[in-house]
Amino acid sequence: MNGQSRSSSPEISPLDFGEDLAPLPVYKAAATTALDFSGLLDEPLKLHEDLASGCGGQLWPAGMVLAKHMLHYRRDKLQTSRVLELGAGGGIVGLTIAKGCRIDQPLYITDMIDMEPLMQHNIVLNELGDRVRGRILNWGEPLSQEIVDFKPDTILAADCVYFEPAFPLLLQTLQDLLTLTPTATVFFCFKKRRRADMQFLKSARRAFRVTELEDEDRPIFTREGLFLYAITAK
Numbered sequence: 001m002n003g004q005s006r007s008s009s010p011e012i013s014p015l016d017f018g019e020d021l022a023p024l025p026v027y028k029a030a031a032t033t034a035l036d037f038s039g040l041l042d043e044p045l046k047l048h049e050d051l052a053s054g055c056g057g058q059l060w061p062a063g064m065v066l067a068k069h070m071l072h073y074r075r076d077k078l079q080t081s082r083v084l085e086l087g088a089g090g091g092i093v094g095l096t097i098a099k100g101c102r103i104d105q106p107l108y109i110t111d112m113i114d115m116e117p118l119m120q121h122n123i124v125l126n127e128l129g130d131r132v133r134g135r136i137l138n139w140g141e142p143l144s145q146e147i148v149d150f151k152p153d154t155i156l157a158a159d160c161v162y163f164e165p166a167f168p169l170l171l172q173t174l175q176d177l178l179t180l181t182p183t184a185t186v187f188f189c190f191k192k193r194r195r196a197d198m199q200f201l202k203s204a205r206r207a208f209r210v211t212e213l214e215d216e217d218r219p220i221f222t223r224e225g226l227f228l229y230a231i232t233a234k
Contacts, residue, residue, distance in 0.1 A: 033049060035092075037100075041100045045099050045126060047091075048090060059090065063189075064092070065221050066093050066156060067093045069187070070156070071100050072215075080103075083108070087111055087159070087170075090118050090119065093156045098132045099126060099128065108134075110136065112136065112138060120134050137173070140173060152181060153183060153184040154184065155187070158190070159190060162193065174186060185230050189226065191224070193225070208231045208234060213228045213229060
């Protein structure tokens with residue numbers, strides 16, 4: 001199933017989860033992790049985690065789910081795509097695609113300025129400097145001319161729902177990107193940790209077409225409060 005069609009309601013809805021069912025994980029010390037996503041990567045991705053610059057420096061579960069989904073279901077469909085990751089942190093989703101998928105265009109991973117050194121470190125760590133560009137993109141601010149010229153049509157967002165005051169800013173950036181490229185698809189995965197997180201999803205449904213994505217691992221990750229959607233312009 002692709003991101004352009006609607007699916008039936010999920011077997012498990014994020015609304016079914018209580019406010020404290022999915023707590024934040026325990027923070028870890030700085031370290032480098034190797035990931036092959038159950039053999040979907042021939043050569044493991046090396047991801048350095050470091051919380052010195054903020055919580056985005058840690059490997060979060062929605063990033064794992066989205067990266068594996070893209071490898072499993074989108075690998076052969078991305079060759080001509082123009083890919084941009086929002087709130088990339090260390091860059092797990094974008095770097096996984098750059099490492100495991102053949103794409104003709106450069107791939108952008110973006111986050112706030114505090115995360116830029118970690119993004120750049122992981123690009124170099126995986127020898128992806130010729131394919132991946134790390135850039136600063138603050139939600140709610142006008143898109144840079146570089147991004148406007150790039151016109152991304154595949155947008156990745158994992159674990160971007162965690163801070164309620166940032167919800168309107170993220171929605172504005174999604175609106176800007178989908179206005180820039182009306183045929184774009186946002187692949188969006190989040191972990192519900194608190195009741196307020198659902199306000200983002202409700203707002204997104206009012207502004208965009210939000211479709212649950214089919215995934216054979218869905219019965220597993222939904223039990224952990226993780227949900228996977230495609231977001232497109234109405």
